[in-house]
Amino acid sequence: MASALHEVTPFLVILILIATLGPLQFGFHLAELNAPEDVITCHKTSISALQQLASLVMTKSGSSDDVADCIPMSRSDFAAISAIFTVGGLLGALTSGPFTSARGRKLPMQLTAAFYLLGSIVETSAGSVPTMIIGRFLTGVGAGASTVIVPLYISEVAPPTQRGFFGAFTQISINVGILFTQTLGFFLSYGSAWRWIMGTGIIIALAQGLGLVLLPESPAWTASAKGDVTHARRVLQRIRGRASNIDEEVESWGQGASKPTSEEEALLVGNESTSTDGSGLLSPSAGAQHSPRVHLGFLQVVRDPITRPAIIAVVGIMFAQQLCGINSIIMYSVSLLKDLLPISSALLTIIISIINLGVTMAASPLPDRFGRKTCLLASIVGQGTSSLALALAIRFDVKILSAIAVLFFVAFFAVGLGPVPFIMASELVGPEAVGATQSWALGASYVATFLVAYLFPIVNAALNKAFGGAGWVYFIFAGFALLWAAFVSGRVPETRGRKDADEVWGRTRRVD
Numbered sequence: 472m473a474s475a476l477h478e479v480t481p482f483l484v485i486l487i488l489i490a491t492l493g494p495l496q497f498g499f500h501l502a503e504l505n506a507p508e509d510v511i512t513c514h515k516t517s518i519s520a521l522q523q524l525a526s527l528v529m530t531k532s533g534s535s536d537d538v539a540d541c542i543p544m545s546r547s548d549f550a551a552i553s554a555i556f557t558v559g560g561l562l563g564a565l566t567s568g569p570f571t572s573a574r575g576r577k578l579p580m581q582l583t584a585a586f587y588l589l590g591s592i593v594e595t596s597a598g599s600v601p602t603m604i605i606g607r608f609l610t611g612v613g614a615g616a617s618t619v620i621v622p623l624y625i626s627e628v629a630p631p632t633q634r635g636f637f638g639a640f641t642q643i644s645i646n647v648g649i650l651f652t653q654t655l656g657f658f659l660s661y662g663s664a665w666r667w668i669m670g671t672g673i674i675i676a677l678a679q680g681l682g683l684v685l686l687p688e689s690p691a692w693t694a695s696a697k698g699d700v701t702h703a704r705r706v707l708q709r710i711r712g713r714a715s716n717i718d719e720e721v722e723s724w725g726q727g728a729s730k731p732t733s734e735e736e737a738l739l740v741g742n743e744s745t746s747t748d749g750s751g752l753l754s755p756s757a758g759a760q761h762s763p764r765v766h767l768g769f770l771q772v773v774r775d776p777i778t779r780p781a782i783i784a785v786v787g788i789m790f791a792q793q794l795c796g797i798n799s800i801i802m803y804s805v806s807l808l809k810d811l812l813p814i815s816s817a818l819l820t821i822i823i824s825i826i827n828l829g830v831t832m833a834a835s836p837l838p839d840r841f842g843r844k845t846c847l848l849a850s851i852v853g854q855g856t857s858s859l860a861l862a863l864a865i866r867f868d869v870k871i872l873s874a875i876a877v878l879f880f881v882a883f884f885a886v887g888l889g890p891v892p893f894i895m896a897s898e899l900v901g902p903e904a905v906g907a908t909q910s911w912a913l914g915a916s917y918v919a920t921f922l923v924a925y926l927f928p929i930v931n932a933a934l935n936k937a938f939g940g941a942g943w944v945y946f947i948f949a950g951f952a953l954l955w956a957a958f959v960s961g962r963v964p965e966t967r968g969r970k971d972a973d974e975v976w977g978r979t980r981r982v983d
Contacts, residue, residue: 480712482709483629489683491625494618494644497645499648506656506820507665511665512549540663563586564909567616567909568908570906572696575696580683586610591669591670595672618645627689646824703724771907772907785915786912788891789912793916827881834846835890839967849886850887854952855948857877857879861880862943927944
C-alpha cells in the first residue's frame with residue numbers, strides 16, 4: 472500500500488485535475504439550463520424570491536443590459552435546445568476515439584477546450600433559438616469527446632493499482648460541474664443574469680486550455696502508437712517519481728519495452744532535466760524506437776472476434792448506466808418530488824447533486840478494493856430495489872419513503888454505475904483498440920441518455936393515464952435492473968488486478 476501511495480506524486484495529481492476539467496464542463500453544460508429554464512424562455516422573470524430581490528436591486532441601481540433578458544420560445548424549442556447537446560455529444564464521442572488513437576490524447580483534449588470555449592461564447596451572446604442550438608451543439612461535441620479521451624488518459628497515467636480510484640475522478644468531476652451550475656442557477660436565474668451562467672463556461676474553458684499546455688502526452692500511447700519507448704519511459708518516470716520502479720508497467724506496453732540498456736538508462740537520467748521539446752515535454756531519444764502498433768477502427772473492433780465481446784460488454788454496461796433510470800431523477804426530480812418536501816425546486820436539485828457528489832467521492836476507492844464487477848452488481852441491485860420502493864411509495868402516497876427511495880437511488884448509482892463503466896471501457900481491450908472502444912462506450916451512453924430523456928415523460932404519462940395514479944414507470948426501471956444484473960453477471964468479466972486484456976478474458980497464451 473505504501474509503494475502504491477508513493478506513486479501518487481504531486482505532478483500526477485495536477486495532471487488529473489487539469490484533465491478532468493473536460494468532464495467537469497460536461498456536467499456544467501448538461502445542467503446549465505435546468506434552473507433558469509423559465510427565465511430563459513420568457514415564462515418568468517425569476518424563479519424565487521431571492522432572484523426577484525436581486526433583480527429589484529439591480530433595477531434600482533440603474534443597471535441595464537445590452538442583450539435581451541430572455542429568448543422567446545416554445546416548450547418544443549427549449550426541448551430542441553436541450554436535446555441538441557446529446558446529439559453533439561454523440562458526434563464527439565464517435566469521432567474522438569479514432570482521432571485519439573491516431574493523434575494522441577493531448578491534442579484532442581485541447582480541441583475539446585476549443586469547442587467548449589466557442590460554444591460558451593455563442594450561448595452567452597445568443598439572442599435566438601437557432602443561435603442557442605448552435606452553441607449547445609458545440610459544447611456537446613466537446614463534452615462527448617471529453618468523456619472519451621479523459622478516462623482513457625487517466626487510465627494510462629494513473630498507477631495500475633489505483634486506476635479505479637483515479638478513474639472515478641471522471642464521474643466526480645461531472646458531478647462537481649452539475650452541482651456548480653445548479654448553484655449558479657439558484658442565484659442567477661433572473662433577468663439577463665442567466666447569461667453569467669453561460670459566461671462562466673468561457674472562464675472554465677480558458678482555464679482548461681491553459682492548463683493543458685502543461686500536460687504531457689500519454690506514455691502508453693507514445694510507446695504503442697509512435698514506437699518511442701525511451702521517451703515514453705522517461706515521461707512515465709517523471710509522473711511516477713524517481714524512486715518508483717516502472718519496469719513492469721513499461722513491459723505491459725509491449726513493443727519490446729523491457730528494462731532499458733545501460734546506454735538508455737544513462738539517457739533517462741542524464742537528459743531528464745536538460746532536454747525538452749517545443750511543447751514543454753522531455754524530448755525523445757533517438758534510441759529504443761520500435762514499430763508503431765496498428766490501431767483498430769470503430770467498425771474493426773466489432774468485426775474482430777477478439778475485441779467483439781468487449782464491445783458487447785461495454786455497450787451493455789453503458790446502457791445499464793442509463794436504463795436503470797438515473798436521469799429520470801437527475802432531469803425530472805423537480806416535478807417528481809415537488810409535493811414531497813417543503814422546499815424550492817431549485818434548492819432540491821442542489822441537495823440531490825450534493826448527495827450524488829458526496830457518495831461518488833466516498834465510494835471512489837471501492838472499485839479497487841472490491842472489484843469493478845462487484846460494484847456494478849451492487850449498484851444495479853441497489854437501484855432496482857430503490858426503483859421498486861419508489862414505485863410503491865408513490866402508488867401508496869408514502870411521501871417520506873418516496874424521498875428516502877430517491878436518495879438511495881442516487882447513492883447506489885454513485886457506487887458503481889456512475890464511475891465503473893468509464894473505468895472498464897479502457898480495461899477490457901488492449902491499447903490497439905481502446906480508442907475505438909471508448910467511442911462505442913460513449914456513443915452507447917449518449918444514445919441511452921437521449922432515450923431516457925425523451926421517452927421518460929411520455930411513457931410516464933401514458934402509464935399513469937392507462938393504469939391510473941403515478942409511479943408505474945419505476946416498476947419498469949426495477950425490471951430493467953433485474954435484466955442488467957443478469958447481463959453483467961454473464962457477459963462482463965472482472966478487470967481488477969488483471970495485467971492486460973488477455974488476462975481479463977482468459978486468453979493468456981501457454982508457453983508449451
